[in-house]
Amino acid sequence: MEIRFRNNTASTASVAVMFYSPDGCAHDGQWGTRGWWVIGPGGTAHVLNTGNRYFCFYAETTDGTVWAGEFGPIYIYAGAFDSCLLIGSTAAIGKVGTRRVDTRGNDTIVNLNR
Template sequence: MELRIRNRYRLTVSAAILFFSPDTCAEYGRWGTRGWWNIPPGGEAHVLNTNNTWSYIYAEAADGTLWTDENGPRIYVRQEAFQSCLLIGDTQSRVVSTVKVRSGTVNLNPPTSAVTALPAAVSGQLEVSAPSPAGLTGRR
């Protein structure tokens, strides 16, 4: 299965992922992290081949729009490109929350008033394509 991220937002979006990786990250939480894919408006990036149905993503645009779930797993990200494991971070890392997605194509949709009006961390609606595209709605 593939995990692809499609940018349906008006600005370039930077995305990071969290994925099950028990072989390479056995001692560090069994989950791998990678970033960044800079996806232009209307663009798409292939980010992972996996045997797992579920992964997690975090994405951000320069205007502050986020695709996240503050109740989701938290990962360390660096400003530059990175490839690491869940439990590895350093003083140059920041922590972000991820949102669970199904393998296939995840659509990063623009914010809607319904999503931005919700309290707490609801940041996405799943509109699932091929196995089913998941669509996440951004929030500011």
């Protein structure tokens, strides 16, 4: 399934995801983490292909709007990252909770709306 994000806000959005990855993260929490996709106002980005029904995301805009949740938390970094749930680093700028999305097995577009 393809996972895409659409930024329906007037500000630039940055998106990070957490996705089931038992092969790549077998000993580090079974979930992969990736970021950042920077999406301008009205823009769309393809962020992930997955065979799992669920994934999670964290997003924030340059004007301070945040989409977070109770899943994770994941380590985030100032630059691009590709890691696993249980791998942290002193380079991390923080940890954030993520929102879970149920794709129901379909391609999914997450609309970032205020």
